[in-house]
Amino acid sequence: MRVLLVxxxxxxxVEPFAALGxxxxxxGHEPLLAAPRRLTEDAAARGLPVAPLDDGIFALQEEVAGTGTRASLTAARSALPLLRRWLDDLATLRDCGADVVVYAPxxxxxxxxxxxxGVPSIAALPVPLFTPTARFPSPLxxxxxxxxxxxxxxxxxxxVEAPYRRMVRTWRSxxxxxxxxxxxxxxRVAHDGVLHAWSPHLLPAPEDWTADLAPTGFWSLPPDGGWSPPAALDRFLDAGEPPVYVGFGSMLAKDPGSFTREVLDGLHRSGRRAVLATGWGALRPTRVPDTVHVLDQAPHALLLPRTAVAVHHGGVGTVAAALRxxxxxxxxxxxxxxxxxxxRVHEIGVxxxxxxGRLTGDRLAAAIDDAAARADTxxxxxxxxxxxxxxxxxxxxIERVAAG
Structure with a gap:
């Protein structure tokens, strides 16, 4: 069975789709991962067949980082041509010979x-978005x-799809x-069905969902055996108690300088060492104490087990990594x-x-102490x-869907 993952x-x-691949x-199946070009490199290096697609939208995100609401709204208008480029790149796969398509909506x-x-498709989501329940409100x-x-x-x-509906309709035709x-x-999701890619220990299926909507568990890549921590990071981790990890991934702070100062103040008040992952720009440290080590990014699966608390933005990928x-x-x-x-992670006690609201050093320090007390859970x-x-x-x- 040939499976196109988009x-x-x-x-x-992207990483959960790579794990599925x-x-x-x-x-024994033949997967092909279609994703933004810059995010297919790791999967390709591990031997997964990939179809790199246009990733111009990332350049726009970086351009408007921290520029304010008006500039962001202007940039949003520029996003449509970039999304059309993405769609046109995707259309080059119309002769790929897939037997089923698994896609992020x-x-x-x-x-x-x-x-x-002319093949079946099925949506895949790491968060419930299209399947109503009376048990909790939409995550949006x-x-x-x-x-x-x-x-x-x-x-x-x-x-959510309203700004793109006309463009997609034109492209389809x-x-x-x-x-x-x-x-x-x-x-479409109601017709296709959906794979819910989170752990039932994080969020069990509501009673008003059918059995095929039950979460499968996280789709997790094994740790990259080719990665080892840089010497400076390794020395820092070995030099004392496990540090606090702080990283906000692809999030962008309106005022990164002020946001970073509050984070550093909170770490100082907590009296704990820390590793700061700067990511896409929420954190922009200039001067840090010896108790803080700064890096760009590192594999969560390898770094987080060596930390005491994970401070992050709440993306489900990071939630999953910290849970594991x-x-x-x-x-x-x-x-x-x-x-x-x-x-949800607060409700289950982890x-x-x-x-x-606004992050302050006092609030962060108190939250770190609270989280540390939940280590057993x-x-x-x-x-x-x-x-x-x-x-x-x-x-x-997926095999059931492909079999009809």
Whole structure:
């Protein structure tokens, strides 16, 4: 079975699809990972077949980092041509010979490509977005509504695609040559079905979901055997108690300088050593004490087990890595589904209360102490999560979809 895997976004969006690709290969199938060019390099180096696609949207994100609301709105208008370039690149795969397409809904064009190929498709999500439940509100909801409005809040998923709907409709017709109506993402996911790629120990399936919607478990890449910590980092980790990890991935702070000062103040007040991963720009340290080591990034699977607390943005990829490592968490959510996961890890007892609103040194120090006291629960949860093989469970479901 030839399986086309299509995703876009940050590293945390691509790595689960790569993990699924390797699980498919182990089961005797032929995966092809289609993702932004700069995020396919690691998977290709590990031997996974890849189709690198246009990643111009990343340059735009970097350009507007910290530039304010007005500039961001102007840049949003520039995003449409870049997304069209992404779609046109995706269309080059219309003769790839796939038997089934597994796609991230925000890849926009993948289910339509499946229509062109004449094969079934199935959505894959690391967060619940298109499957309503009365048990909790949509992760996209900006506030927590009264419980009786939980199900209604899930209509927000349809709003997300509104800016791109016309562009996708035109591309589907003109480039793929497909006639007829263009179904929206909500309608499409309801038709295709969905693979929910998170651990049931983090979020079990609600009672009002059918069995095929149950989460499979995380799709996790094994640690990269070719990576070893730089000598300076290794020395720092060995020089004292396990440090606090602080990293916000691809998030961008409005005022990185001020944000970094509050983080450093919080670490000082906590009296703990720390490793700061600067990522895409939320953290921009200039001078740091000897108790803080600064790096760009490092594999979470290898670094987090050597830390005492993980402070991060609440992206589900980082949540998963910290859960697997058995490290208690402090979450400063920025946007999207991050507040949802921040609440959830607190609810299951592995994280301090979410640091919503403005971050201050006092609040961060208190949250680090709170999280550190939850270390036993974090270790117990890690043992349970470690028993799952979510990617292999997903392969079984994909085989059923392909078989019709």
């Amino acid at each position: 995703t876009t976004g940050s590293r945390g969006d 390797f699980a498919l290969a182990r089961a 925000k890849s926009l064009g993948a289910p339509h490509l499946a229509d062109r190929l 909801s900006p506030v927590r509504p009264p419980r009786f409005l939980n199900r209604a809040s899930w209509r927000l998923a349809g709003v 003109e480039v793929l040559g497909l006639a007829g109506p263009t179904p929206g993402l909500t309608e 490592a058995g490290v208690p968490q402090v979450v400063k959510p920025f946007l999207g589904d991050q507040p949802f996961w921040a609440r 994280a301090a209360a979410p640091l919503t 974090a270790r117990t949860t890690a043992a349970r999560v470690g028993e799952e093989d979510g990617a292999s469970a997903a392969v079984v479901r």
